[in-house]
Amino acid sequence: MEMTREAAGVLVQRIMDADYADDDEVNGWLDELGRALACPRDYICNLIFWPQGPGASAAEAVDRALAYQPFAL
Known part of the structure; x- marks a missing residue:
C-alpha cells in the first residue's frame, strides 16, 4: 500500500x-x-496514543514510524 508522508500525517x-x-x-x-x-x-498506536514527550505532533509520529527498525530476538 502506498501512502505519502503527508497523507499519513493527516490520518x-x-x-x-x-x-x-x-x-x-x-x-x-x-x-x-x-x-x-x-x-x-502496535508501534504506531503507541506513538499516537502515548507519545514520548509533551506536545508530540502527528508529523513526529509519522517520522518515528518511518524510522522503525525491527530487531532480532
Missing part, C-alpha cells in the same frame, strides 16, 4: 483529534498506517 492527526466515527474505523486506519509505514500496528 494520524485525525486519530489524535478523535475525528472518527467508531472503533472499527480507527482500527482500520491504524492497520492501514502500519502497512503503509512498514511498522507494527
Whole structure:
C-alpha cells in the first residue's frame, strides 16, 4: 500500500483529534498506517496514543514510524 508522508500525517492527526466515527474505523486506519509505514500496528498506536514527550505532533509520529527498525530476538 502506498501512502505519502503527508497523507499519513493527516490520518494520524485525525486519530489524535478523535475525528472518527467508531472503533472499527480507527482500527482500520491504524492497520492501514502500519502497512503503509512498514511498522507494527502496535508501534504506531503507541506513538499516537502515548507519545514520548509533551506536545508530540502527528508529523513526529509519522517520522518515528518511518524510522522503525525491527530487531532480532
